[in-house]
Amino acid sequence: MIIENVTIIGVGLIGGSFALALKEQQLAKNIIGVDASEINIEKALALGLIDETLSLEDAVKKSDLIFLAIPVDATVTVIEKLMGFITSDHIVADAGSTKLSLCNALQNHPLRKRFVATHPMWGTEHSGPEAAVSGAFKGKACVICDKENSAQDALETMEFIYKKIGMHLVYMNAQAHDLHAAYVSHISHITSFALANTVLEKEREDDAIFELASGGFESTVRLAKSNAAMWVPIFKQNKENVLDVLNEHIMQLKKFKSCLEKDNYDYLLELIEDANKISRIIK
Amino acid sequence: MIIENVTIIGVGLIGGSFALALKEQQLAKNIIGVDASEINIEKALALGLIDETLSLEDAVKKSDLIFLAIPVDATVTVIEKLMGFITSDHIVADAGSTKLSLCNALQNHPLRKRFVATHPMWGTEHSGPEAAVSGAFKGKACVICDKENSAQDALETMEFIYKKIGMHLVYMNAQAHDLHAAYVSHISHITSFALANTVLEKEREDDAIFELASGGFESTVRLAKSNAAMWVPIFKQNKENVLDVLNEHIMQLKKFKSCLEKDNYDYLLELIEDANKISRIIK
Incomplete structure (x- = not known):
């Protein structure tokens, strides 16, 4: 499996490392970076973490998969916005360290099934695109929450990606x-x-x-x-x-x-x- | 400089690693281990950390340098005992994480000057002879306390040893x-x-x-x-x-x-x- 276009929102430690992992495992052909910080985008381009940058709307519309790796409060705001741009072919996933607020915010959204709530349990004390490292997620756990609320194809794609980048999967509900x-x-x-x-x-x-x-x-x-x-x-x-x-x-x-x-x-x-x-x- | 006989009291993580460092830097010819635990002595012999074992009294009398690496309460008791066996040619040093109680206990001892209060700042969460590692102290600080209360030759010997095993020296009084x-x-x-x-x-x-x-x-x-x-x-x-x-x-x-x-x-x-x-x- 190789995904044509992946949008990564937040090209810092997690988003940048995820981009590297996608490329290394040949899971993505083109990676579009979206970030509130122009400087981060420039760094991510210079470091080769992303291939291009677009506006949120253009990026989402062009992509098959949208991955959010921004602070958990911004995740709720941005995801509510970008859900307005997606169709039932898109897959949306996030990497946030909290899951309940986000799952609650999306629970009644008509396209909720396109979203997979995930928490790849890896990080360091550093931040920003320059903190992104190769092989970051290997051997670590990835929690997938409320999987019954995601469409089977979206869930399976995310499971496939996380396994391919070396993670093992743990399932629980968002509250747990x-x-x-x-x-x-x-x-x-x-x-x-x-x-x-x-x-x-x-x-x-x-x-x-x-x-x-x-x-x-x-x-x-x-x-x-x-x-x-x-x-x-x-x-x-x-x-x-x-x-x-x-x-x-x-x-x-x-x-x-x-x-x-x-x-x-x-x-x-x-x-x-x-x-x-x-x-x-x-x- | 090579010391004929060194006694190490407490052949665990610190004592064992110190023994390895002495041997690696060719600072000691013969290392005598003393430990309250017979099992630790056997392990230390088997691991090659020490060359022989003797009673506390025999070990001290045979040695030029006595190094204590046991719990800080036992250090006070054992050092008071072994100071009865030493002459003004011996050097005694300890590796304890507290210094004031020990320095206070020895302050009026007629042979106080033979003692050098030191704290090599290295350790791991492991313990016992099998936790001893090679190159342990390299690049770390060793605190030497109340150096004015030690004889010049004793102080210089300990400074030489700690520097040789890769430590840098920091001086302060026991209270600080x-x-x-x-x-x-x-x-x-x-x-x-x-x-x-x-x-x-x-x-x-x-x-x-x-x-x-x-x-x-x-x-x-x-x-x-x-x-x-x-x-x-x-x-x-x-x-x-x-x-x-x-x-x-x-x-x-x-x-x-x-x-x-x-x-x-x-x-x-x-x-x-x-x-x-x-x-x-x-x-």
């Missing part, structure tokens, strides 16, 4: 996706952002951080470099689940605090041994 | 070390332990964690696999500094919580942009 994403991905980002702010607040000597930062600190704080414009809408759309897990996390930290305050080192040992159990899941 | 270590290293571990407990508590479906864990989650939670027996004494000895930074961290997390609860997404954006500033320090 957002819950699990909050637990496994979104909270890690809040932890990391808050850790960076903690260290920047307490440690006024940049040199000390720089000199003493070991691999451990670096890996814990890595996600704190993640793009703010991308993460605010994710937290906003997934507010209830994020608050739920954030409250639990603050409670867990308070247990460590209480152990230290009360010199209860037996319980501290227990807490750490409990945490060690994560290695039964994350090798 | 413990403060900076709390800010830059110890809090990362608490964050990661608490994150693991959060996720294990909320996410009852192991499969969901396993399937959905992206690189981001893995890197944030990696330190949660760290050895409990090693970390409890670190937190205990550095309790005041750790509590101080932990309180700040909980406060920072509460800011994220409050933003979500109050739908204050402008401030949330600001918090994340503040966190992004960590990239001016951690590339």
Whole structure:
């Protein structure tokens, strides 16, 4: 299978890496980039991520597949607009980290079946077209949500593409996706952002951080470099689940605090041994 | 310089990796391992990390250099004991993640000058002799504390060794070390332990964690696999500094919580942009 024309909306880290993967696997002949940023489009053209750029309407009308990789709030707005340009031959998919708001927004759309709600679980802390990398999605999971609401051909095309670029597929409904994403991905980002702010607040000597930062600190704080414009809408759309897990996390930290305050080192040992159990899941 | 006999007390991740580094750089001829665990000694012998094993007293008396890489509470006990066996020709150094308790414990010892308080800032989440790796300390910082309290020859020997195995040296007093270590290293571990407990508590479906864990989650939670027996004494000895930074961290997390609860997404954006500033320090 080779798709004549694919439009990628948002030619940054995810969109750019997806474009590279499509080309590498010979899944797309011509890739049209659409981006709110003229600079990003220029970079994406220069980097060879995309072949051309068109207006949203022209791009959609020319394409067989439209893939959105923009902040999740913009996704809702842009998808509602572009659904006005598509026919029952188009396929629309997105890569957003939240799924419920988008699926709810589209639920009564007459062409809802042309849309496949997906979340390829890959990313780095970098952003922009220059952050796009080759082989990005290999070995990672791609969540497909509410598959019964997509047309069989649209679903199968997206399944084929994701498998071809090396992903394995996981199915769940949009609500379950957002819950699990909050637990496994979104909270890690809040932890990391808050850790960076903690260290920047307490440690006024940049040199000390720089000199003493070991691999451990670096890996814990890595996600704190993640793009703010991308993460605010994710937290906003997934507010209830994020608050739920954030409250639990603050409670867990308070247990460590209480152990230290009360010199209860037996319980501290227990807490750490409990945490060690994560290695039964994350090798 | 090649040292005839080096005793390494604690032949786990750090002691074992230090032994490998000494051999690789031809800094030691014979390495004597001492460890409370008979199994660890057997493993260290089998892996070629050490050449022989002796009782603490015999090992110390035979050695020119004694290097301790055991939990920081055990370090205080064992060093007080072994200082009874040394002469003014011996050099004693440790690799502990806290320095003030140990320096305080030794401050009035008649042979204090034979001791060099050091913290090679390298580690992984793994432990035991089988976790020892070659080239471990390369490119990392080694903190040397209260150098004015060590004899010139002892200090210079340790400086020579650490530089030879690829480390750069940072000097500070023990109190400053413990403060900076709390800010830059110890809090990362608490964050990661608490994150693991959060996720294990909320996410009852192991499969969901396993399937959905992206690189981001893995890197944030990696330190949660760290050895409990090693970390409890670190937190205990550095309790005041750790509590101080932990309180700040909980406060920072509460800011994220409050933003979500109050739908204050402008401030949330600001918090994340503040966190992004960590990239001016951690590339």
